[in-house]
Amino acid sequence: MGFEPIVPQKELKYQDLRIYNDKELNNYTDSELKSFKIKHEIPVVEQLESGPWPSFVADAKRLALHRRKLSQDRMMIDRDVVEDLLGQLEVSFKDGETHWKHGGIVGVFGYGGGVIGRYSDLQKQFPSVAHFHTVRVNQPASKFYSSDYLRSLCDLWEYRGSGMMNLHGSTGDIVFLGTFTEQLEPIFYELTHVMQQDLGGSGSNLRTPSCCIGKARCEWACIDTQDMCYDFTQHYQDELHRPAFPYKFKFKFDGCPNCCVASIARSDMSFIGTWRDNIRIDQEAVQAYIGGEVPPNGGAHQGRDWGKFDIKKEVLDLCPTQCMWMEGKKLMIDDKECTRCMHCINVMPKALRPGKDTGASILLGAKAPILEGAQMATLTIPFIKCEAPYDNIKEKVIEPIWDWWMEEGKNRERLGELIQRQGIRKLLQVLNIPAMPQAVKEPRSNPYIFWKEEDVPGGWKRDIKDYRSRHAR
Amino acid sequence: MGLSTNRLGLYNPEKPMENRLTDMGPRHFWQYFPPIIQKNYGKWLYHEILEPGVLVHVSETGDKVFTVRCGGARFMTVEHVREICDIADKYCGGHVRFTTRNNIEFMVESLEKLDALKKDLTGRKHVTGSLKFPIGGTGAGLTNIVHTQGYIHCHTPATDASSMVKAVMDDLFEYFQGMTLPAQVRVSMACCLNMCGAVHCSDIALLGYHRKPPIVDAEVLDSVCEIPLVIAACPTAAISPTKTETGKKAVKINDERCMFCGNCYTMCMALPLSDSQGDCVTILAGGKISNRINAPRFSKVVIPALPNNFPRFPEVCQSVRKIIEVYDSHANKYERIGDWAARVGWERFFELCDFPFSEHLIDDYRLQYDTYRTSTLFKYSPASWEVSKAVGGVED
Numbered sequence: 001m002g003f004e005p006i007v008p009q010k011e012l013k014y015q016d017l018r019i020y021n022d023k024e025l026n027n028y029t030d031s032e033l034k035s036f037k038i039k040h041e042i043p044v045v046e047q048l049e050s051g052p053w054p055s056f057v058a059d060a061k062r063l064a065l066h067r068r069k070l071s072q073d074r075m076m077i078d079r080d081v082v083e084d085l086l087g088q089l090e091v092s093f094k095d096g097e098t099h100w101k102h103g104g105i106v107g108v109f110g111y112g113g114g115v116i117g118r119y120s121d122l123q124k125q126f127p128s129v130a131h132f133h134t135v136r137v138n139q140p141a142s143k144f145y146s147s148d149y150l151r152s153l154c155d156l157w158e159y160r161g162s163g164m165m166n167l168h169g170s171t172g173d174i175v176f177l178g179t180f181t182e183q184l185e186p187i188f189y190e191l192t193h194v195m196q197q198d199l200g201g202s203g204s205n206l207r208t209p210s211c212c213i214g215k216a217r218c219e220w221a222c223i224d225t226q227d228m229c230y231d232f233t234q235h236y237q238d239e240l241h242r243p244a245f246p247y248k249f250k251f252k253f254d255g256c257p258n259c260c261v262a263s264i265a266r267s268d269m270s271f272i273g274t275w276r277d278n279i280r281i282d283q284e285a286v287q288a289y290i291g292g293e294v295p296p297n298g299g300a301h302q303g304r305d306w307g308k309f310d311i312k313k314e315v316l317d318l319c320p321t322q323c324m325w326m327e328g329k330k331l332m333i334d335d336k337e338c339t340r341c342m343h344c345i346n347v348m349p350k351a352l353r354p355g356k357d358t359g360a361s362i363l364l365g366a367k368a369p370i371l372e373g374a375q376m377a378t379l380t381i382p383f384i385k386c387e388a389p390y391d392n393i394k395e396k397v398i399e400p401i402w403d404w405w406m407e408e409g410k411n412r413e414r415l416g417e418l419i420q421r422q423g424i425r426k427l428l429q430v431l432n433i434p435a436m437p438q439a440v441k442e443p444r445s446n447p448y449i450f451w452k453e454e455d456v457p458g459g460w461k462r463d464i465k466d467y468r469s470r471h472a473r
Numbered sequence: 474m475g476l477s478t479n480r481l482g483l484y485n486p487e488k489p490m491e492n493r494l495t496d497m498g499p500r501h502f503w504q505y506f507p508p509i510i511q512k513n514y515g516k517w518l519y520h521e522i523l524e525p526g527v528l529v530h531v532s533e534t535g536d537k538v539f540t541v542r543c544g545g546a547r548f549m550t551v552e553h554v555r556e557i558c559d560i561a562d563k564y565c566g567g568h569v570r571f572t573t574r575n576n577i578e579f580m581v582e583s584l585e586k587l588d589a590l591k592k593d594l595t596g597r598k599h600v601t602g603s604l605k606f607p608i609g610g611t612g613a614g615l616t617n618i619v620h621t622q623g624y625i626h627c628h629t630p631a632t633d634a635s636s637m638v639k640a641v642m643d644d645l646f647e648y649f650q651g652m653t654l655p656a657q658v659r660v661s662m663a664c665c666l667n668m669c670g671a672v673h674c675s676d677i678a679l680l681g682y683h684r685k686p687p688i689v690d691a692e693v694l695d696s697v698c699e700i701p702l703v704i705a706a707c708p709t710a711a712i713s714p715t716k717t718e719t720g721k722k723a724v725k726i727n728d729e730r731c732m733f734c735g736n737c738y739t740m741c742m743a744l745p746l747s748d749s750q751g752d753c754v755t756i757l758a759g760g761k762i763s764n765r766i767n768a769p770r771f772s773k774v775v776i777p778a779l780p781n782n783f784p785r786f787p788e789v790c791q792s793v794r795k796i797i798e799v800y801d802s803h804a805n806k807y808e809r810i811g812d813w814a815a816r817v818g819w820e821r822f823f824e825l826c827d828f829p830f831s832e833h834l835i836d837d838y839r840l841q842y843d844t845y846r847t848s849t850l851f852k853y854s855p856a857s858w859e860v861s862k863a864v865g866g867v868e869d
Binding site: 007009011016017018019025030033034044045047048049050051052053054055056058059060062063066074076082085088089092093095096097098099100101102103109110111118132134138139140141142143144145146147148149150151152153154155156157158159160163164165166167168169170171172177178182185186188189190192193194195196197198208210212213215216217218219221224226230233234237238241257258259260261262264265266272294295297298299300301302303304306314318320340341342343346347349350353368369370371372373374376411412 | 474475476477478480481482483484486489490492493494495496497498499500501502504505506507510514515517518519520521522523524525528530538540544545546547548549550551552553554555557558559561562567568569570571572573575580599600601602603604605606607611612613614619621622623624625626627628629630633635636639640642643646649651652653654657663666667668669671672673674702705706708734736738739742745747748749750752762763764765766767769770771781783784785806807838839840
């Protein structure tokens, strides 16, 4: 199995792309680092260097020293940017308030997203972070990298920016933290021309889609999350770069109902892999679990003595639909009653596997609390086959939803809020799908149904005189 | 073509649209897979956690891939990333992967390489002592905390993120490197209600929160903000138009109605909220995103406000530890924090954690009725006896 990228990929070799030579890259020693002091006094920030967890302060300091020892003409923004960032952080801790100004509209020509403008409000004290714009770089699906690519990215970012980054931002992008306005276009040109790499989304755009590890290293992936993520990202580049939506819109792709990228809680359109046939059972492996030859739950509980594995207590009784039982030594599942929650499969990965007839459930409208309160995604399409080029999903689901939302959505109204405001009934019309009990937890308990005229025999036009002919006032 | 080494590189500001390339999207994922991943794509049979932080995945081809998972601060410098690349080159054919929760994963094909890799990773420390690549974050333990920017880059935070995460992970490090809990515990951190980190469905969520209404910068408001948009941005209609003494258009805030969401500040820089005394940390618990056994659910507020005690947030660390320790000693195997709290009852959760239950924890927003208890099914706890005493229902 292999993949043809939609855009042919040029090979990136660090040796061909690099900016810094080995001497520049290894320009300080551990003993220099131990005695290194940045230009500002930062006793509070420095309290974050002790303890076992990786210290971002210790990491920042070594970059500061590295930049100190690089020639300034080998960096297009001030070498002190790391030291000034730590200095400003110290002041923020003392003041208990951030020192970044509100907003700042910067970007690259033709795009309405991908760059977040940021300015310090302590520019005199910390001139190297006077501008501290971030650049979102669209990560490859499921975040595998080659060192050639990452090293090239590091050289580019150290040369034209602060050298500080996030791997990764919450939505999934590689985040370049901090550069000056002048360098934004040059960074974009280097990314696109040299590295064949585009920016991610920000603002009222399609945000950078993201996915779980999927078929690359997970036995439970029921859909090809990487391919869907890549395909949809490429197909909707215009929506990703040029704001045309009422607010942000997120796609996320989870390979199974375990939801490792949390699509159900944080994407406007959540794709979750599932199956419609039967869970595959290896009865011998079931016995191996029962006999204690294989640790349950992939060994996840091995740090404590939980006693001997008990299939009744740990699997059958915890099954939310009670659709499993033992017949002698045989594990039985009534698959049509199964809601595919993954518990039994998680507990006995060697014995149980998802079915083979797979596809996705599509859920709509999740979001964090701003503005109307947090929302979880609502089950809308119970099952859809997911095969490239995914035209069924694009034409029958995504585009009708976007048309509706762009037409009816208010400024800064997320899809989930529009669904609440206009109702699932409206959503059914938009998608041209019938109602199903699966879309709700339970039917309504009030009878305040908004009947339509065409639902009611004889319509709504009535004559008061006719009524009065039977009823005196 | 190498990366450019002059001020503006390939960009010509005289002709900004010349040779512009757009809409090319991300790099294709396939080229970044190690050969063993390419070969076994879609063919994995099962996996096992060999020890905390170390997994093996077995393919139907008989191939095995060993993964070492390391915690990472999501803030990383190019120096750190270059070191990651050195390790990837030395052991993993130049490949490395990052997880959604900011962990770093190195993959190798043999047990010999695995041992050498683990030894190497464990030995790497910053000069001031912290580990560069702590191995862990798997199974029934605590994995890395996903978080937001805080004071490093954000203009709306009510607390800092990187420092709080460092403090909490230092404190709970044993759980990152162990698998002794009843189930996995996912902690998330967001420094304001915008929740760039989407913490609203986590086992434990740490949330920065403002508690003072915005200050109106009336001098500039009319010239930098669209007043109708600002008024419309308020979910509780607490903002209304007014004029200053000098006749400038401005807005006024009905303080009683403010719920401190900061949406007005997002729309208008002339309405700052942050304040060193007002800003605090709210703790939520019991959420999850997996569909396992029961539906995903929101986290619930369990501590309304803890102080922003920089840089190590001792009150936050103590409270998180308390929840985890009580959960650890009371929950059944496979129960997430929210499953356990729902089984024993939230009244018991508060009693066992010894957290005060104040009126702040009772919902009074739009869907408050959904949280009212409309039955006689409750457990007695010290908090319930206080109510009985208050009305003379029981002797003091």
